[in-house]
Amino acid sequence: MIQKGPSSMRRPSFKSQSPSVRSTSSFSNLKRGRIGSGSLSASSSRSSSPLRSISSSSDHLLSTPGHFKISRRGSLGSQRKQEPYNGIISVVIRLKPSGSREKDPWIITDPQTMQHVDVGEFKFDHVFRPGCSNVEVYAGTSKPMIDRVMEGFNATVFAYGMTGSGKTFTMMGTEEELGLIPLSVAYLFSRVMEESLQNDDRFEIAVSYLEIYNEKVYDLLDCENEVKPLATGSSRMLVHVGARGPRTPIELKLREDSKYGVKIVGLTEKRCQSSDELLKWIRIGDKSRKTGETIYNTRSSRSHAIVLIRLTRTDLKQGDSVSSTLSLCDLAGSEKAVTQNERRKEGAFINKSLLALGTVISKLSAESTQRNNTPAGTTTSHIPYRDSKLTRILQPALSGNGIVTTICTIDTKQESASETLNTLRFASRAKNVSLHVFRKPLLPSSVSCHSIEEKDRIIATLTKQLDEQHVLIAKLKENDVAADMGDISDPNTSLMETENKFLKYKLEHCEKLLDKDALDLQDTEIAEIVDILPVEVGTLLETKFQGLESQLRQYKDYTRYLEHKVAELEIQIQTPQSSVNSVYEGSEGELVAELQKSLERKDKMIEALQSARRLRERALRPLNRDELNAGTKEEFF
Numbered sequence: 115m116i117q118k119g120p121s122s123m124r125r126p127s128f129k130s131q132s133p134s135v136r137s138t139s140s141f142s143n144l145k146r147g148r149i150g151s152g153s154l155s156a157s158s159s160r161s162s163s164p165l166r167s168i169s170s171s172s173d174h175l176l177s178t179p180g181h182f183k184i185s186r187r188g189s190l191g192s193q194r195k196q197e198p199y200n201g202i203i204s205v206v207i208r209l210k211p212s213g214s215r216e217k218d219p220w221i222i223t224d225p226q227t228m229q230h231v232d233v234g235e236f237k238f239d240h241v242f243r244p245g246c247s248n249v250e251v252y253a254g255t256s257k258p259m260i261d262r263v264m265e266g267f268n269a270t271v272f273a274y275g276m277t278g279s280g281k282t283f284t285m286m287g288t289e290e291e292l293g294l295i296p297l298s299v300a301y302l303f304s305r306v307m308e309e310s311l312q313n314d315d316r317f318e319i320a321v322s323y324l325e326i327y328n329e330k331v332y333d334l335l336d337c338e339n340e341v342k343p344l345a346t347g348s349s350r351m352l353v354h355v356g357a358r359g360p361r362t363p364i365e366l367k368l369r370e371d372s373k374y375g376v377k378i379v380g381l382t383e384k385r386c387q388s389s390d391e392l393l394k395w396i397r398i399g400d401k402s403r404k405t406g407e408t409i410y411n412t413r414s415s416r417s418h419a420i421v422l423i424r425l426t427r428t429d430l431k432q433g434d435s436v437s438s439t440l441s442l443c444d445l446a447g448s449e450k451a452v453t454q455n456e457r458r459k460e461g462a463f464i465n466k467s468l469l470a471l472g473t474v475i476s477k478l479s480a481e482s483t484q485r486n487n488t489p490a491g492t493t494t495s496h497i498p499y500r501d502s503k504l505t506r507i508l509q510p511a512l513s514g515n516g517i518v519t520t521i522c523t524i525d526t527k528q529e530s531a532s533e534t535l536n537t538l539r540f541a542s543r544a545k546n547v548s549l550h551v552f553r554k555p556l557l558p559s560s561v562s563c564h565s566i567e568e569k570d571r572i573i574a575t576l577t578k579q580l581d582e583q584h585v586l587i588a589k590l591k592e593n594d595v596a597a598d599m600g601d602i603s604d605p606n607t608s609l610m611e612t613e614n615k616f617l618k619y620k621l622e623h624c625e626k627l628l629d630k631d632a633l634d635l636q637d638t639e640i641a642e643i644v645d646i647l648p649v650e651v652g653t654l655l656e657t658k659f660q661g662l663e664s665q666l667r668q669y670k671d672y673t674r675y676l677e678h679k680v681a682e683l684e685i686q687i688q689t690p691q692s693s694v695n696s697v698y699e700g701s702e703g704e705l706v707a708e709l710q711k712s713l714e715r716k717d718k719m720i721e722a723l724q725s726a727r728r729l730r731e732r733a734l735r736p737l738n739r740d741e742l743n744a745g746t747k748e749e750f751f
C-alpha cells in the first residue's frame with residue numbers, strides 16, 4: 115500500500131501566490147486575460163489565452179476514434195440552437211509514474227489501449243502515459259468541456275482511483291504543476307473575456323465548494339464557520355468557531371429539485387470577477403478542510419471534494435439568459451481496511467459511496483446496452499442514486515443533465531494490482547454509459563434580468579393598455595346594443611326619423627286644414643268687416659276666391675306628391691346605413707328641406723284661402739238676404 119507523502123505535497127494549496135504568479139511563464143500571461151472588476155462583459159483588453167495554445171499537444175484527443183465528439187468552439191448562432199449532445203461518458207486513464215525499476219506489467223499499446231500480460235487488454239478514450247503533464251490531461255479532458263459549458267451545457271469531471279494514485283495531483287496540482295481546476299478556471303475566464311468582446315453578452319461566474327465526509331455534506335465556503343480541532347480526547351472531532359461561538363459543522367441537506375434534479379440546500383455561492391478571485395475561494399475552502407494537524411489527512415483524503423462553477427450568460431440584445439455548471443470532483447480514494455478505528459470508519463464510508471457510484475455506473479451501463487438493443491430504445495431499470503450522498507449529488511450529471519468525463523488514476527505497481535484492476539473495471543463500465551444531454555432552455559429576460567424600475571415601468575404600461583382595452587370593450591358593447599336596437603343612436607338615422615315624423619305631422623296638419631271647409635268659422639271680426647263691404651267688393655272677392663280655389667287644387671296635388679316622397683324616404687331609411695347616409699347627405703337632403711319649406715308655404719296658402727272663402731261667404735250673404743227679403747220677406751220676419 116502506498117504511504118502518503120507529507121501533507122504539503124499531497125494537497126497543494128494556492129495560498130502563497132495566485133496561479134498566475136506561481137505558475138509557468140505561459141500561465142502568468144493569464145493576467146492579461148483577467149476579467150476586470152465589476153463586470154464580466156466586454157473589456158477593453160483582448161486576451162489571447164496561452165492556455166489555448168498549450169492544448170495543441172493534446173488536440174489530437176478530440177478527433178481520436180472512440181473519444182467523445184466535442185465540437186470546436188461553436189459560433190454564438192449555433193449556441194442558440196437547442197441541439198442535444200449525444201455520446202458516452204468520456205473515460206481516460208492516467209498512469210502514475212512508478213519510480214520503480216521493476217518491469218511494469220501494464221503497457222500502453224496505443225493512445226487508447228493498455229494491456230496486461232495476464233489480465234488482457236482495456237480500451238479507453240485515452241490513456242495518458244506516466245510521464246505526461248497536467249496540462250496535457252487538462253487539454254484532453256476539462257478544456258473541451260469548458261467549451262461546452264460556454265455553449266450552455268452542464269459538465270462534470272471527476273477523478274476516480276485508489277488512494278495515492280494521483281487524483282489530487284491531477285485535479286488540484288502542485289505549486290510546481292497546476293492541476294485541472296486552476297487551469298480550467300483560467301481557461302473559462304479567458305473564454306468569457308473573448309466571448310464578451312465578440313458579442314453583446316453579459317457573463318456571471320460564481321463558485322461553490324463542498325465536501326462529502328462520512329456521508330455528510332459540508333459547505334467549504336461558509337466562512338462564518340471556521341473549523342477548529344477540538345483540543346480534548348477526540349482529536350478527530352471537529353468544531354466550528356464562528357461569530358456564534360463553538361459549534362459543530364453544519365451539515366447541508368439535499369433536496370429534490372424539479373429544475374436541477376438535486377439541490378444542496380444552503381450551499382454558499384461566491385460571485386467572482388476574475389480567475390484569481392475564484393481560486394482564492396478554493397484556497398479558502400481548502401483551508402476549511404485542513405484546520406487541524408491531526409485531521410488533515412482524514413479531511414483532505416477521506417472526503418470527496420467538489421468545486422461547482424456556475425456560468426450565467428445573458429444575451430443583452432435578446433434578453434435571454436442561460437446557466438451552466440462545471441463540476442470538478444476530487445473523489446476520495448478507495449482503501450483497504452486499516453486498523454485504526456476512525457480511519458476504518460472513514461474508509462467504510464468512502465468505500466460505501468464509491469461502491470454506490472460503481473453500482474450506479476454499472477446500472478447505467480447495462481441500461482445503455484439494453485437501450486441500444488431495444489427497438490423502442492426504452493428501459494425500466496431502477497438506478498440507485500439515493501444509496502449515497504455522492505451518487506445523489508452526481509445524479510443530475512449521470513442521468514443525462516450534463517456531459518461527463520472520468521479521469522481514472524492508477525498506480526501500476528505490483529502491490530496495487532487488485533485496486534488497479536478494480537479501477538479499470540469501473541472505467542470500462544463507465545465508458546459504456548451513453549448520454550443524451552440537452553442544454554438548459556433559455557430563460558426570458560423578464561424572468562431573469564429586469565430591474566425593479568424596469569418591472570414597474572412594464573406594469574404601468576400594461577395597466578394603461580388594460581384601461582384602454584376596458585374603454586374599447588365598453589364602446590363595442592354600446593355599439594352592439596345600438597345594433598340590436600336598429601342603429602337608432604346613429605345621429606344621421608335619428609335625424610332622418612325626426613324629419614320623417616315632421617313631414618308626416620305636416621301632412622296630417624294640411625289634411626286637417628283642408629277639411630276645415632266644413633267647419634263653422636266663428637270669426638266675428640271678419641263678419642263685421644264683410645257686413646259693411648259694398649257688393650263690388652264681393653264680386654271682386656269672388657274672382658279672387660276662384661283663383662284661390664284653383665291654387666288649392668294644385669296644392670292638393672302637390673300634397674299627394676309630398677306624401678309619395680315621404681314614402682320613398684321611409685324606404686331609404688330601412689336600407690343599410692351607409693347608403694342611406696350617402697343619399698341623405700346628397701340631393702335628397704336638400705329635397706327634404708325644400709319640402710318642409712313648401713309645406714309651410716302651403717299651410718299659409720290654405721289658411722289664406724280659407725280666410726278668403728269665409729270673406730266671400732260673408733260678402734255674399736247680405737246680398738242673398740236682400741234677395742230673400744225682396745222675394746220672400748214674410749218668411750223671415
Ligand SMILES: Nc1ncnc2c1ncn2[C@@H]1O[C@H](COP(=O)(O)OP(=O)(O)OP(=O)(O)O)[C@@H](O)[C@H]1O
Nearest residue numbers: 119123124210277278279280281282283415446447
Ligand atoms: N502523475 C503524477 N506525477 C507526479 N507525482 C504524482 C503523480 N500522481 C501522484 N503523484 C504524487 O503522489 C502522491 C499522492 O498523490 P495524490 O495525493 O494526488 O493521490 P490521491 O489519489 O489524491 O490520494 P487520496 O485518495 O488519498 O487523496 C503525491 O505526492 C503526488 O504528488
